[in-house]
Amino acid sequence: xxxxxxxxxxxxxxxxxxxxxxxxxxxxxxxxxxxxxxxxxxxxxxxxxxxxxxxxxxxxxxxxxxxxxxxxxxxxxxxxxxxxxxxxxxxxxxxxxxxxxxxxxxxxxxxxxxxxxxxxxxxxxxxxxxxxxxxxxxxxxxxxxxxxxxxxxxxxxxxxxxxxxxxxxxxxxxxxxxxxxxxxxxxxxxxxxxxxxxxxxxxxxxxxxxxxxxxxxxxxxxxxxxxxxxxxxxxxxxxxxxxxxxxxxxxxxxxxxxxxxxxxxxxxxxxxxxxxxxxxxxxxxxxxxxxxxxxxxxxxxxxxxxxxxxxxxxxxxxxxxxxxxxxxxxxxxxxxxxxxxxxxxxxxxxxxxxxxxxxxxxxxxxxxxxxxxxxxxxxxxxxxxxxxxxxxxxxxxxxxxxxxxxxxxxxxxxxxxxxxxxxxxxxxxx
Numbered sequence: 001x002x003x004x005x006x007x008x009x010x011x012x013x014x015x016x017x018x019x020x021x022x023x024x025x026x027x028x029x030x031x032x033x034x035x036x037x038x039x040x041x042x043x044x045x046x047x048x049x050x051x052x053x054x055x056x057x058x059x060x061x062x063x064x065x066x067x068x069x070x071x072x073x074x075x076x077x078x079x080x081x082x083x084x085x086x087x088x089x090x091x092x093x094x095x096x097x098x099x100x101x102x103x104x105x106x107x108x109x110x111x112x113x114x115x116x117x118x119x120x121x122x123x124x125x126x127x128x129x130x131x132x133x134x135x136x137x138x139x140x141x142x143x144x145x146x147x148x149x150x151x152x153x154x155x156x157x158x159x160x161x162x163x164x165x166x167x168x169x170x171x172x173x174x175x176x177x178x179x180x181x182x183x184x185x186x187x188x189x190x191x192x193x194x195x196x197x198x199x200x201x202x203x204x205x206x207x208x209x210x211x212x213x214x215x216x217x218x219x220x221x222x223x224x225x226x227x228x229x230x231x232x233x234x235x236x237x238x239x240x241x242x243x244x245x246x247x248x249x250x251x252x253x254x255x256x257x258x259x260x261x262x263x264x265x266x267x268x269x270x271x272x273x274x275x276x277x278x279x280x281x282x283x284x285x286x287x288x289x290x291x292x293x294x295x296x297x298x299x300x301x302x303x304x305x306x307x308x309x310x311x312x313x314x315x316x317x318x319x320x321x322x323x324x325x326x327x328x329x330x331x332x333x334x335x336x337x338x339x340x341x342x343x344x345x346x347x348x349x350x351x352x353x354x355x356x357x358x359x360x361x362x363x364x365x366x367x368x369x370x371x372x373x374x375x376x377x378x379x380x381x382x383x384x385x386x387x388x389x390x391x392x393x394x395x396x397x398x399x400x401x402x403x404x405x406x407x408x409x410x411x412x413x414x415x416x417x418x419x420x421x422x423x424x425x426x427x428x429x430x
Contacts, residue, residue, distance in 0.1 A: 011138060014129045017200045019145050022122070024194035025085070026146040030153015031187025032092065034278050035161060037260050038271055039096075039180045040104065049101050051382030054257045056105045058375030060112025061119070062368050069120040069364025073357060076203045077125035082195060084117035089192035096184035112371075120364040125201075127351040127359060135351060139344040140289045147286035147340070151279040153190075157183055158275020180271075234355055238362045240415040241350055244408060245366035248309075249373030251404030254381045254397040257374060259332060265390040267325040277329045281336040288337040292345050300420040301349050302413060305342040309409035312338035313402050320398030323391070339405070346412070353419060 037050045072080045088111060095107040123139075130138050161183040168182075169175030255262070263269040263277060295304040315335035322328040354362045385393030 011134065012129045014201045015126065015138060017197045018122075018126060018129075019142065021085075021194045021198035021201075022142065023145050023149045024197070025118075025191055026149035027153040027156070028089070028092065028187045028191030028194070030150040030278075030282075031157040031184060031190070032095075033150070034154045034157045034260055034275050035180055035184055035187075035271070036095070037258065038264070038274075039177075039184060041261075041264070042177045042180055043099055045101055045104075047386050048379060048382050049104065050258070050261065051379040052101075052105050053108045054253075054378040055375045056108040057112035057115075058253070058371040058373075058378065060109045061116045061371035062375055064113045064116045065120055065364040065368040065371065066361065067364075068117040069360035069362075072117065072121040072124065072364075073360040077121040077128070078198075078201050078203045080117050081121045081125065082198055084114050084121075085195050085198060086192065087114045088118065089188050089195075092188035092191060093185060096181055096188060116364075116367070116371075119367050120360055123347055123351060123363050124359040128356070132352060135348045137293050139348050139351075140292050143340070143344045144286045144289045147282040147289070151282040151286065153187065154275045154279035154282065157187060158272045158279075160186065162270070162272040234358055237353055238358070238365055241354075241362060242365045242369050244346075244412045244415065246369035246373060247404055247408035247411060249370030250377055251373070251401040251408065252370075253374035253377030254401045255394075257378060258381060258385075261385075262319075262390075262394055263325075263329075265385070266394060267328070269325060277332065280329075281333040284333050285337040285340045288341045289344060292341050296345050296348075300417075301345050302416045302420050305345040305349070306409045306413035308338050308342040308345075309405060309412075313405055313409075316398055316402045316405065320395045320402070349416060349419070353422065 036053070040050050040053060068080075091107060091111045091114060095104070095111065098104045098107055126138065126142060127135065161179045164179035164182055165175055169178045172178065260274050260278065263274050269277070292304065292308075295307075298304075299307070312335045315331045315338070318331040319328055319335065322331060350362055350366075351359060381397045384397055387393065388396060
């Protein structure tokens with residue numbers, strides 16, 4: 001814990017403002033992650049609409065992440081994230097009042113285009129304001145802050161919608177719908193408030209020891225593309241990171257967006273209960289994040305990241321076949337903590353191995369394939385569950401996801417194990 005305290009106290013002021021903004025943003029995300037599928041359900045819309053909603057946002061991300069990464073590399077992280085943050089909050093407000101399936105899907109697509117800028121800018125912004133020796137700890141803190149905020153968002157969303165449904169909108173035939181709608185609007189306002197601390201961030205890139213003191217120049221789009229083509233070694237690294245993200249993303253797209261529906265349809269769990277389970281999953285994950293840097297130091301970052309992923313797979317299989325709500329909840333929470341514990345480690349590896357002017361491109365490439373997986377597999381998942389029912393359908397999709405996670409973890413270890421010793425070094429691996 002002393003290492004985390006030292007890293008936080010020594011962090012650049014930009015990092016601290018970033019953590020505050022991230023906390024508020026992730027609270028807002030927690031509202032939508034736990035409630036929006038239920039909002040669609042409360043309107044009596046067909047089950048596949050939830051799949052199309054997830055798919056539309058993912059497709060938008062898949063087609064915009066690489067341009068968004070290049071835009072972020074060119075104009076700066078703060079400017080890109082600030083504009084995207086304001087637009088995404090406004091779009092969340094619009095989504096909270098939509099009831100036509102076509103507009104729900106269109107809103108998801110528009111939001112996906114905007115939030116892609118935030119996704120690909122956050123890690124490079126944090127990396128550019130930290131030293132390599134700080135990154136494992138501060139990246140873990142970043143994930144911990146985000147997860148703690150999502151815990152709060154999940155709890156507030158589930159509790160607020162339940163309270164409104166039993167008080168303000170009690171007795172109304174549309175009470176359930178309006179309780180969820182007002183809660184979603186509240187979440188969107190919280191997301192907009194995150195722009196206050198974010199506006200205090202200064203565009204100030206801190207170079208690693210190998211490049212400190214050198215003036216960085218932003219390149220035009222054409223020059224950036226030529227740089228990518230010339231650096232075949234760097235491109236090879238990015239391709240491997242991207243393939244790894246694709247395998248995990250296609251597996252995750254089958255189940256992760258629909259965990260709330262899994263509990264609702266298989267166990268008839270109330271919204272407040274679903275919020276508690278989702279919040280507990282985030283809370284345990286936040287605690288598990290502190291194990292990541294210690295494991296990376298002792299066993300190596302690549303071995304640790306793939307090891308956490310492999311250990312999570314048995315709990316995914318348990319989730320597929322459990323008929324007891326409490327056992328299933330425990331398996332979901334433990335799987336989530338173990339799988340997500342690998343994320344800050346993998347991000348630190350990528351930020352250490354990829355050159356500064358390609359970081360945005362690297363993040364956007366991986367996120368593109370990850371979100372493409374959600375886009376492709378979302379409708380597949382809802383169709384399978386609709387056809388086979390709540391037990392057999394979810395058993396099938398969870399089992400397929402377990403197989404893909406196994407392949408993804410083994411591929412990641414095979415691809416990057418030779419770089420173990422270079423992640424903590426001063427130089428950039430090529």
